[in-house]
Amino acid sequence: MNGPDERLRRLLGGDDTAWLLGRARRRMEQGRPLTGTVTLPAATPAQRRAIEALLGRRAGAGASLSVSLEDVDQVLRAGGVAEGGLPEAVVRLGGPVRDLAGETAALTAAWNDAFARLDALVAGRPELTGWRAWLESTGLVRRLAGTATEARPLLGALAAILARLPSPGLPLGRLAAETCGDAHALDEGRPLATLALSAARALGGQPYAGEGGADARRAAWAAVGVHLDDLSSLVLCLGLPGDERTPTGRMLHAARAAGEPCVLTLRQLRRHETPFAADLVRVCENPVVVAAAADELGASCPPLVCGGGRPSAAAWRLLDLLAAGGATFAYHGDFDWGGVAIAAALHERLGFRPWRFDTAAYQAVSSPARLTGRPSPTPWDPDLSAAMAARGVRVEEELVLAELIADLAG
Structure with a gap:
């Protein structure tokens, strides 16, 4: 046939x-x-x-x-x-x-739908734009989730977490429980934890992939106010008055009398419920300022708190206790976009007067370092952001250390 x-x-x-x-x-x-x-x-x-x-x-x-x-x-x-x-x-x-074209279109539509909630959040958070592009270019979500169907709840939970960040003083387990209904959702090794940690690094001005290890992970979460436990969240200070009535107050009092820096844990500050009485408290970004002030001024140094980058939960708790005691604040940090973001968070929460951290102070310092990143507003001095964008120079606190110490001495 x-x-x-x-x-x-x-x-x-x-x-x-x-x-x-x-x-x-x-x-x-x-x-x-x-x-x-x-x-x-x-x-x-x-x-x-x-x-x-x-x-x-x-x-x-x-x-x-x-x-x-x-x-x-x-x-x-x-x-x-x-x-x-x-x-x-x-x-x-x-x-x-x-129909490969139809399959591709359907797959693209499915992934767009999976990312919809996260993209809606990022649209209102320009500081996350670069991170979102990095997610796309690296294919991290696709590697962790596999399919758009599996990615949709994962990215929805990620959006819920980012809507809460920065969130000073929040334990990681509580953040996971309140946003995901699972206190262990952000435990190390889980796909959601990997994505959320990269976003926390982005908000903290750190490389999205970041370094491995518990210390780096703890620091990345601390940069957005989230702590893994009450003992790992720390704040460095010098010259705070303290008191004679409470354990933490006595520690501060003794350190001030000795002219030595003092490191407080979030656990200590949470157990201390009495506001700290102070007038003007100067806040810096980098520990080098505290070290130099201790070396040169010792017990005569006025109240000084170091944020250590983006303030930790312990730092926020200490600043809140000082504010409750009537303190006002003066702030200095690095003239870069990460430093500006840190200052903006502090200004929004507590307010401050700039401490050599305005347009005039920026223009007065020479620096070979190039300014990179996305410009951010400077509400305490709106002209500063424009000046930094136009000049394109990064100025770190170390370059004006002598002037800062002179201010503290005066």
Whole structure:
């Protein structure tokens, strides 16, 4: 019996024409027309004979073999082998053709839907724009989740977490419980913890991938006010008055009398419920300022608190206790966009007067360091952000250390 299917298999379904059928199928999958010429480099004699048998004429000479798809289509139609021509032959010999363009569009739509809640949040948080682009370029979410279906709840939980950050004084387990309904959702090693930690680094002005290890993880969370435990969240201070009535107050009192810096834990500050009485408290970003003040001023140094970058939960607790005691604040930090973001958070929560941290002070310092990153507003001095963007220079606290110590001495 020599029916249409047998004739089609004999002409186009053998091993020696498989390359031609495969080329045609790929074009159909991609939505491309079956027109033009396809070429097989280094064709075998058997492959050349199979094409000659299909077309009914010689297939040229040379090492390569070129075939017109229109000619194949015409032969199949004219011979009654496939009324629909080459497209019909591809389906009859190999089954339905995939719609790759449609599959790609559906997959893209599914991933866009998975990211929708997170993208809506990022649209209102410009400080996360670079991090969001990094997620896309690295494919981190796709590696962690696998499919868009699995990614959707993961990214929804991530958006809920980011809506709470920065959130000074919040334990990590509580953040996980209140946003995900699982106190262990942000435990190290979980996909959500990996994504949330990279976002915390972004908010803290740190590299998104960051360093490994417990200390780096603790520091990244502390930068957005989240602490892993009451003992790992610390704040450095010098010259705070303290008191004689409470354990923490006595520690501060003794350290001030000795002219030595004091490190307090969040546990100590949470157990201390009485406000600390102080007038003006100066706040710096880097520990080097505290070290230099202790060396040069000792017990005569006025109240000084170090945020250590973005304030930890312990730092926020100490500043709140000082504010409750009537203190006002003067702030100095690094003239870079990370330092500006830290200052903006402090200004929003407690307010401060700039301590050599305004436009005039920025313009007065020479620095070879280039300013990188995304500009941020400076609400305590709106002109400062524009001046930094225009000048493009980063000024670290170490460059004005002598002036800061002189202010403290005065």
